[in-house]
Amino acid sequence: MPAPVSTPVATATLQQLEHLLEGLDGTALQWLSGYIAGIASRTTLSKPESTDIRTGFLSPITVLYGSQTGNAKRVAETLTHRAEQAGLSVRLIRADNYSLRELKQERLLYLVISTQGEGDPPDDARGLLEFIEGRRAPQLPELRYAVLGLGDSSYPEFCAIGRRMDERLAALGGHRLFPRGDADVDIETVSRGWLDQALAHAAKAAGSPSPEVPARVEVDPLPGGYGRDRPFMAEVLTNQAITGQGSDRDIRHLELSLAGSGLSYEPGDALGVWATQDPALVDAVLASTGLDPDEPVRIDDTTLPLRTWLTERRELTVLTRPFLQAHASLSGSAELRAVLEPSAREAFSALIETRQLLDILLEHPAPWSAEALVRQLRPLAPRMYSIASSYQAVDEEVHLTVAHVYDETERGPRWGVASHHLQRLVEGASASVFIEANDRFRLPADPDRDxxxxxxxxxxxxxxxxxxxxxxxxxxxxxxxxxxxxxxxxxxxxxxxxxxxxxxxxxxxxxxxxxxxxxxxxxxxxxxxxxxxxxxxxxxxxxxxxxxxxxxxxxxxxxxxxxxxxxxxxxxxxxxxxxxxxxxxxxxxxxxxxx
CATH class of the missing domain: 3.40.50.80 (Nucleotide-binding domain of ferredoxin-NADP reductase (FNR) module)
Structure with missing residues (x-):
């Protein structure tokens, strides 16, 4: 039972509570949640509550999230911190810790939820989705809500769960405060504006002026200040193949040093890796477009040579629907337009799985400008790898098990950006990394459990x-x-x-x-x-x-x-x-x- 982002309860007390609750079934936990809610209802809250303009109902803002890899959690935590800094009363709840019977009592709800795989909900939100879409879901005429969906546009069912949740809450009578946000892997592009709107509506409901809170709030800063936006350069201590000669796959065991970082982790956590593109791929992309690698390109407040954008800031190995739509229009390719039709889901999936950016540029030439190309390509995102070591066992190191994603095609070799980047790192080189906590994949608190x-x-x-x-x-x-x-x-x-x-x-x-x-x-x-x-x-x-x-x-x-x-x-x-x-x-x- 993870602690909320900001809590008045001591860590030791939470650990005792987690131990007491371990093993209880759903019925017992539901009963206890109601019991505790009853106690809470008799307790005066220390912060001002939000007011429902139509009903005068006083309640805290509820930020509810469903997350598979931690992205939705991180956005929900940011919203919660910004609301708290604005003096608003807010509670942050993971979907599987949410008492479903409370839904009919909600007045202001913000839902941040990811979509995984082929349009599936994150594991922690399966129960919530089934309840909302089921016959037991209550009518919600007093609910005001907004949904932020997270997904990956390289999959056909982009942000499908966010869309389903948004539409179902409206069908149950909820009032949508503003349009749903559908965020791609470059989450902040969409989430920044969505968070601003969420805070503005929350402040209005509470009768407060628009909150003047920084748009970027560091959430749970890690020791030493290293995190996703400020990665640590970890020295490679070991990089060895652990598959035998004759295997059709190259799987690597890497050991990285965290000495001097102040970073630590728990079993179940992930290591985020910021990779760079192979220079050979960047050269091939530049050659296919005929663009000048040294041409300066300005995006927002950043100006960099085109080569730097393609090497350090943009995805080159993963195709997305928005890029393909833009490329189809620019190239005039009827073949690409056909694949992008809603009815061509299987053809689209096959294209995404078998082609990369370079293939599309070669097969369907188009007159891209440097700026237009950079704007249309998705920002390079970090890759997450399950950590293969116990910090207590290896001290200031972190170990990874990485399969090199690589394929020989008729047009030449193709690879995955991060696994290829890691595979090429020699001992003594450095990798740009950060720790991504995964509270949903933990060992039992009781070591006597099987x-x-x-x-x-x-x-x-x-x-x-x-x-x-x-x-x-x-x-x-x-x-x-x-x-x-x-x-x-x-x-x-x-x-x-x-x-x-x-x-x-x-x-x-x-x-x-x-x-x-x-x-x-x-x-x-x-x-x-x-x-x-x-x-x-x-x-x-x-x-x-x-x-x-x-x-x-x-x-x-x-x-x-x-x-x-x-x-x-x-x-x-x-x-x-x-x-x-x-x-x-x-x-x-x-x-x-x-x-």
Whole structure:
């Protein structure tokens, strides 16, 4: 149960409360939330509350967020800090900690929610979405609200969850204060204006003058002042391949120094990496456009040579719908226009998956100017990697497990920007990094709890950190790892470490699924099904289950397999099995870090 951004409750008290609540089911937690709400209703709030102009109803602003990778959380925290600095009463709540029955009592609600994968909600907002779209959702004639959706325009269902939430709240009678914001990966481009409008409406509701609060508020600044906007240059200590000769993939183990940064992290956190583009790719893009690499380009208050914009500030390996729309218009390509039609979803997905910017520039030439090209390309965003080490075990270091995204095409090599950047870093070089906390993917507070970890491929990274941490905690909880990859001989990541952990008693069970080592493919979900009785027994006894890796295929298959296990071994109906798995998620005992 994460602490709110600003809290009058001592950290030690919150930790005690988290320990007391661990393991309670959804019904018990709902009852307790109502009990505590009753106590709160008899307590005088210390800050002025917002006033509903139409009803005179006094209530704090509610900022509700659903976040898979932390972006929506960060925006929601920024809104909360700015509101607090403006003297407004505000509460910040993660979607899965929100008491759904409170919705009908809300008067001023700001919802910040991301969309992941193929139009799916973040795990912490699944319950909220189902409730709002379900038959039990109340009419909301007194609600005033605004929605900020976060997404990635390289996916067909861009910001789909934000759109669904926005439309459903309106259908329930809510009053939309201002149009929904749909933010791409360069979040601030849209979120900055949306936050300003949200604060202005909140101040008006409270009868306050427009708040004069800085647009950029540092949220929870990290020790040493390093963070997303001020990354730390971490020295590369180790960069080694951990796949064997003959493997069709290059997976790297990197160790970076955090010495002198003041940064620390917990198992489950991610490392953000600010990459730069390979000079060879930048040269190829420039050659395809015929533009002068030294031409100065001014965007807002920043003037840089075109080459610098393309190397350090713009995405070159990921296509987006807005760029393709602009390029189709400029090039006059009927083929591109056809792919961009709403009915051509599959063709669009195929284009995004198989082409990069350079391919489009070569296949459909267009007369771009330097400024227009820079404006149309999406700003380069950091990439997040699950941390593969326990800070307590490795001290001032951070370890990563990185698969080099690389493909040889008929037009030459293509790669992913960050994995290619990291793959090229030699020992002694530096990487621009920051810590991204992930409070939704934590070990149980009680080290005597059993854990089940499902991590195929590089999804095993956080579980290396988990096992390291648990070995230091010296609790009695058992650790079970289920790992998968194509071949045992070449792709068994960290094999020696897992066997050492088994011998030392730090890992109690290891099941593997090497999909290409036999005639039929075997994946982690097959191992889950084979061990269904044991999996169900562990969960019934209070174990926590974790999944890390691919969201679109693996995580969905694992989820359905878990429902099947609950059905078969718990003798439950399909509906009851799904409800039970949902309750495990709500209790924080089934957690996913998927991408």
């Amino acid at each position: 854990i089940i970890m499902i991590g195929p491929g590089t999804g095993v990274a956080p579980f290396r950190a988990f096992v390291q941490e648990r070995s230091l905690q010296q609790g009695h909880g058992r650790n079970w790892l289920i790992f998968g990859n194509p071949h045992a001989y070449t792709d068994f990541l960290y094999q020696l470490e897992w066997h050492d952990a088994l011998r030392a008693g730090h890992l109690h069970r290891l099941d593997v699924a090497f999909s290409r080592d036999q005639d039929h493919k075997v994946y982690v979900q097959h191992r889950l099904r084979e061990q269904g009785a044991k999996i169900y027994g562990w969960l019934l006894a209070g174990a926590h289950l974790y999944v890390c890796g691919d969201a679109i295929h693996m995580a969905r298959d694992v989820h359905e397999t878990l429902i099947g296990i609950a059905r078969e071994h718990g003798h439950r109906s399909d509906a009851a099995a799904r409800t039970w798995i949902d309750e495990l998620q709500q209790q924080g005992r089934y957690l996913r870090d998927v991408y």
